[in-house]
Amino acid sequence: MLILLLGIxxxxxxxxxxxxxxxxxSVWTTWPMGTSDLWLNCSTDSIVCDGASTGVWIQAVQALMILSIIFSFLSxxxxxxQLFTLPKGGRFxxxxxxxxxxxxFVMSGAIIYTLMSPDWVNVGNSFGYAYILAxxxxxxxxxxxxxxxxxRKRE
Incomplete structure (x- = not known):
């Protein structure tokens, strides 16, 4: 039982x-000259990063990803x-x-990013590892x- 609990x-x-x-x-999208993510667009030519676009779709993705973290943490x-207060035999x-x-939430955010990302059609661009992690x-x-x-909770 302890191994199951630790695995979960x-x-x-x-x-x-x-x-x-x-x-x-900051690696949701990569291109030959830099990367971009939900918050910043960074170029390899300069040290300064620009803020992400202010489009409604990127704000929706930002909100959905933050909500996914909050709900997972609350869970x-x-x-x-519940592990300490739930009666024996109760479900979580x-x-x-x-x-x-x-x-x-994370699935919805990734789908919106996939469909609405303005750079996905360019030949040199690809999705980065943060997108894959999502x-x-x-x-x-x-x-x-x-x-x-x-x-179910067991003794």
């Missing part, structure tokens, strides 16, 4: 770390609270719901949320 906690924390890194790192806190439904919502965090958060929804 490790899965949750790894999804949370991936969400945090993918939101804060982890709620799991620890609220924890699972929060984690599933976090996964849906897509990796989605199934991890979804799987951990589903595990929480099915999990």
């Amino acid at each position: 906690i490790f899965l949750h924390i790894s999804a949370l770390v991936l969400l945090f890194v993918s939101t804060t790192v 982890l806190l709620l799991f620890f609270c 439904i609220p924890t699972g719901i929060f984690q599933i919502l976090a996964s849906l 897509w990796v965090a989605f199934p991890l958060a979804l799987i951990s949320g589903l595990i929480y929804a099915v999990l």
Whole structure:
């Protein structure tokens, strides 16, 4: 039982770390002369980075990624609270719901970024590793949320 509990906690924390890194790192899109992310556009020619575009779609992606981090963190806190207060045989439904919502937020943000990114059609541009981390965090958060929804508290 202890190994299962540690595995679930490790899965949750790894999804949370991936969400945090993918939101804060400046490599969602790369091109030969620099990188861009949700917050900054950086060029290799200069030290100064410009702010990201002020389009509504990038603000939606920013909000969804921040919401995914918040909901995943709240889910982890709620799991620890329920671990000590939930009666024997009870399910971790609220924890699972929060984690599933976090996964849906990150999926929605990544889809919006994919469809609305103005640079995706250029030949030299590609998606960076932070974008890929967001897509990796989605199934991890979804799987951990589903595990929480099915999990029963045992003695």
